[in-house]
Amino acid sequence: MTQTIRTVRLVDDDPDLLMALSQSLKLAGFAVEPFGSGAEALIGLGPDYPGIVLSDVRMPGMDGMDLFGRLNALDPDLPVILLTGHADVPMAVAALKRGAYDFLSKPVGTDQLAAALNRACQSRALVIENRALRRQQQEALAQDTRLIGHSAIMQNLRDSIERLAAAGGDLLLVGPGGSGKESVAHALHRQGPRRARAFVHVACAALDETRFEAEFLGLEPSGRQARSAGRLEKAHRGTLYLDEIDLLSPGLQARLMGLIEAGEFWPAGAAAPRPLDLCIIASTRRDLQPLVREGLFRGDLYYRLAGVVLTLPPLRDRREDIPELFRHFLLEACTRLDIAPPVIPAAVSARLAAHDWPGNLRELRRFAEAHALGMTAIDRVAEPAPEDGRRGLSEMVAEYEADLIREALRLEQGNASRALARLRLPRKTFYDKLTRHGIRPADFRAGAPAED
Ligand SMILES: Nc1ncnc2c1ncn2[C@@H]1O[C@H](COP(=O)(O)OP(=O)(O)OP(=O)(O)O)[C@@H](O)[C@H]1O
Numbered sequence: 001m002t003q004t005i006r007t008v009r010l011v012d013d014d015p016d017l018l019m020a021l022s023q024s025l026k027l028a029g030f031a032v033e034p035f036g037s038g039a040e041a042l043i044g045l046g047p048d049y050p051g052i053v054l055s056d057v058r059m060p061g062m063d064g065m066d067l068f069g070r071l072n073a074l075d076p077d078l079p080v081i082l083l084t085g086h087a088d089v090p091m092a093v094a095a096l097k098r099g100a101y102d103f104l105s106k107p108v109g110t111d112q113l114a115a116a117l118n119r120a121c122q123s124r125a126l127v128i129e130n131r132a133l134r135r136q137q138q139e140a141l142a143q144d145t146r147l148i149g150h151s152a153i154m155q156n157l158r159d160s161i162e163r164l165a166a167a168g169g170d171l172l173l174v175g176p177g178g179s180g181k182e183s184v185a186h187a188l189h190r191q192g193p194r195r196a197r198a199f200v201h202v203a204c205a206a207l208d209e210t211r212f213e214a215e216f217l218g219l220e221p222s223g224r225q226a227r228s229a230g231r232l233e234k235a236h237r238g239t240l241y242l243d244e245i246d247l248l249s250p251g252l253q254a255r256l257m258g259l260i261e262a263g264e265f266w267p268a269g270a271a272a273p274r275p276l277d278l279c280i281i282a283s284t285r286r287d288l289q290p291l292v293r294e295g296l297f298r299g300d301l302y303y304r305l306a307g308v309v310l311t312l313p314p315l316r317d318r319r320e321d322i323p324e325l326f327r328h329f330l331l332e333a334c335t336r337l338d339i340a341p342p343v344i345p346a347a348v349s350a351r352l353a354a355h356d357w358p359g360n361l362r363e364l365r366r367f368a369e370a371h372a373l374g375m376t377a378i379d380r381v382a383e384p385a386p387e388d389g390r391r392g393l394s395e396m397v398a399e400y401e402a403d404l405i406r407e408a409l410r411l412e413q414g415n416a417s418r419a420l421a422r423l424r425l426p427r428k429t430f431y432d433k434l435t436r437h438g439i440r441p442a443d444f445r446a447g448a449p450a451e452d
Helices: 015-027 038-042 064-074 086-097 110-145 152-167 181-191 209-216 231-235 250-262 288-293 299-305 315-337 346-354 360-372 378-382 393-411 416-422 427-437
Strands: 007-011 031-035 052-056 080-084 102-105 171-174 199-203 239-243 279-284 309-311
Touching: 007 015, 007 038, 007 110, 015 031, 015 110, 031 038, 038 052, 038 064, 052 064, 052 110, 064 080, 064 086, 080 086, 080 110, 086 102, 102 110, 152 181, 152 309, 152 315, 171 181, 181 199, 181 239, 181 279, 199 231, 209 231, 209 250, 231 239, 250 299, 288 299, 315 346, 315 360, 360 393, 393 416, 393 427, 416 427
Parallel strands: 007 031, 007 052, 052 080, 080 102, 171 279, 171 309, 199 239, 239 279
Antiparallel strands: none
């Protein structure tokens, strides 16, 4: 809410006038700070002064124009109103051109003066509010890479990260999709001894033999000759993040294990391999032990990676973090979109508390982004359906899912491939959902008719 500003720093070298004006402004509801000279009036003024300045122009020493110049340099948005005699009008007009807020010719009636001061106070309040907002947004951006949350689980996690990062060893992160595994891996890297080196993300789900050779190892299609730095080389002396390691094929598990055991890599264009220096952080949504028992995941690779295991719980197990995370994501989205954060209505707070968040922090982030864009279907969710009383949970979820898909298409201007990548959905699932919800990507492309 906009702060109310009523403070007027009043400057006049004539003590009688200073007192008379102070009295009438106090009667008009202002808090007056009277000063007998420009120099004194500058004392204690900072760039975020929560008030405005009303100054006489003609004063010995520092006159009103000089004072205005000094104030303008200190804070160009500080409203300064000048009180002038008839002879000084041209000078005051020049001050207006340089950014003075207003000037009033003496003698000036209390009503006219109060009206001008009120306008200036309102303008000042807006400036201060905008600055606070911008600062908040910048802080939110700076915190972007920080792990938000004060639940006991989060505090423990932070402590573990601090300890493990200092040790700098390999590690396995286990947790459901969107629970923060990659964010934790980044935090470990940032706080560890390799922070000045690369953090290289490898999506194991997308790796097949060809990509493994070309992108991971940096090999020519024809042979063993390294052509350019692959991801492995880029990660050398840094951190290699193997995302969704449980989805690595058995053949690639064997090749990865072979590489780790050999402990060397071929730099691009080099004639001989070099010792590999790597910290490996792997992540999995599934518990790997049953996969090892069933022969679906190599035991030796598992034991190599799982010396230390950090488990991330689903968001519903640390509900107390939800409001803070939501505000964080909302501020972040507003900063990116360069818009003022919207209020959080009670229906949205109720939704935050009631929903199970199966998509964890990623789903919460999307919900916050949708709210920033004014696209949460919360009013509809909160209302009973006209025909059959309250809608069931599945209908609400379907509606929310449709909203997310529309939002992704809107953000990607109707490009279906980018929208499905943004939603991390397989192509077929995405198109099935489009059909089910009757959504057409073409409606979101430039030139498409606007929606109601
Ligand atoms: N503690 C946290 N504070 C703030 N943002 C977080 C936190 N943890 C995760 N996030 C954000 O939540 C989203 C999902 O997190 P992340 O990608 O790390 O999850 P994940 O478990 O690696 O997901 P997946 O299993 O799909 O790879 C990201 O946008 C991330 O920035």
